[in-house]
Amino acid sequence: MSNCIFCKIVNGEIAAQKVFEDKDMVVFHDINPAAEVHVLVVPKKHIESLSTLTDKDNDLIAKLTQNLTKVATMLGLETGFKTLINTGEGGGQLVPHLHYHILGGKLTKLQALKNT
């Protein structure tokens, strides 16, 4: 989508501190981290949220989910991590392009994770 921030990061129009990328997904550091480690796992395909998933997305979502531990381990979170997905306005979703948050280490901004 042309006016979507995460699509712009996916296609390189906006810079981001990427830590992993393949043909289906990109992982980059959150610009406003809420924990010592806070990255966003983003499908390259523009999907607005969990609410707009279709059966066609099943393989993609499975892949993203299965890669969370690999990404977290790569970032030093061998002992575990938190995962967060905000959905829709009522769920506190600010960027309408589906993404998983991976949070690890000390949480520094718990407030940022609460629905406002």
Ligand code: 5GP
């Ligand atoms: P949401 O509330 O939609 O689940 O979370 C969106 C996240 O994207 C927020 O944690 C916010 O800090 C992050 N974010 C918003 N704009 C940018 C950006 O341009 N670059 C990066 N790296 N993160 C962003």
Ligand code: ZN
């Ligand atoms: Zn998008």
